[in-house]
Amino acid sequence: MVELDDLHAGYGALPVLHGFSIAVEPGQVAVLLGLNGAGKSTAVKALCGAVATTSGAVRYRGEDISGWSTATRVKAGVVMVPEGRRVFGDLSVERNLQVGSWTQRRNSKWVRGQREHVYKVLPRLDERRNQLAGNLSGGEQQMLAIGRGLMANPTVLVIDEASLGLAPVIVKEILKIARALADDGTTVLLVEQNVGALEVADVGFFVDQGEVTATLRGKQLKDGDRIRSLYLG
């Protein structure tokens, strides 16, 4: 289980999270929804160690990891695919994947095996192993960013705004991949502004002004009126 418990965090004098709490079970897809500036990225960065918290706990497997470095969290399986893809455009797909496997760099056999696993999960990358990442489409670059995250062998995979700017058909494909990863045992946190992501979710958290203001499960995930009213306030 991964849990953010009453987190407070911000940037310098700007407080952003005001008692942010979520709990996600292993193998679940959790979707964090909310308007721009609501604090979604800040919350997942706090989970991954990229933003310092001033109070509250980040629990992973029952332990408070809020004092751990990002690198230690990655090694323990908490991995983030940050917003904006940020693949290395002048490196091949294969080399980009290799970058993601730095935690296992001494075990080249494992890295090769994991790479083949990633190509099975993301077949579009398989066809493009030797292409420069800079020549991929936006959707393919997003898949490569996810693939790079998978190379770190995550237990918890956070994907921030995967669907931003992508064609609906690619978004569907990425959501399906997220679901399949979770069904395979990985805990997946999707940060999204696209409510369509709720279709693959086990739980949805609506984020507003640095707090979770609604939690949706089961039938509530399909309640379009409720979701619209959350967005419109």
Ligand SMILES: Nc1ncnc2c1ncn2[C@@H]1O[C@H](COP(=O)(O)OP(=O)(O)O)[C@@H](O)[C@H]1O
């Ligand atoms: N690096 C930063 N420095 C200062 N303020 C930031 C930084 N990142 C985000 N913020 C501010 O924190 C608030 C929440 O941002 P963010 O967590 O990125 O929201 P979301 O991901 O929901 O769009 C916003 O007011 C944003 O301007």
Ligand SMILES: [Mg+2]
């Ligand atoms: Mg964001």
